[in-house]
Amino acid sequence: MVCGGAYFLADRVTVFGGYWNFYGGNSFGITLIPLLIGVGLLFWNGRSKAGWVLTCAGTIFIFAGVIANLHIYFQPTSLFHTIIMLVLLVGGLGLIARSLASHGGPRE
Numbered sequence: 061m062v063c064g065g066a067y068f069l070a071d072r073v074t075v076f077g078g079y080w081n082f083y084g085g086n087s088f089g090i091t092l093i094p095l096l097i098g099v100g101l102l103f104w105n106g107r108s109k110a111g112w113v114l115t116c117a118g119t120i121f122i123f124a125g126v127i128a129n130l131h132i133y134f135q136p137t138s139l140f141h142t143i144i145m146l147v148l149l150v151g152g153l154g155l156i157a158r159s160l161a162s163h164g165g166p167r168e
Contacts, residue, residue, distance in 0.1 A: 064148050065146065074133045074135060076131040
C-alpha cells in the first residue's frame with residue numbers, strides 16, 4: 061500500500077532543476093573545487109584527513125545546492141485520485157507501524 065500510494069503521489073509531481081548563483085553567475089564550478097582537491101589528495105594518500113574532509117564537504121555542498129534549487133510543482137489532480145493516493149500511503153504506514161509495535165513491546 062505504501063509503495064503504491066507513494067508511486068501515485070510522486071507520479072503527479074514535476075521537478076525542475078536550477079543552478080545557484082554567486083554574484084550573478086553560475087557557481088556550480090566553484091563548488092567542484094573542494095571535491096576535486098579532496099579526491100586528488102585521497103589518490104595521493106588514502107589516509108589524508110584533509111582529503112576526506114574536502115571530499116565530504118564538496119559532496120555535501122553539491123547535494124545541498126541541487127536540493128536547494130529544485131522547483132517542485134504538483135500537477136492538477138482530481139480530489140478522488142488525491143484521496144486514493146493519500147489513503148494508500150497513510151494506511152500502509154499505519155499497517156507497518158502496527159506490525160512493528162506488536163513485535164517491539166513487552167512480552168506478557
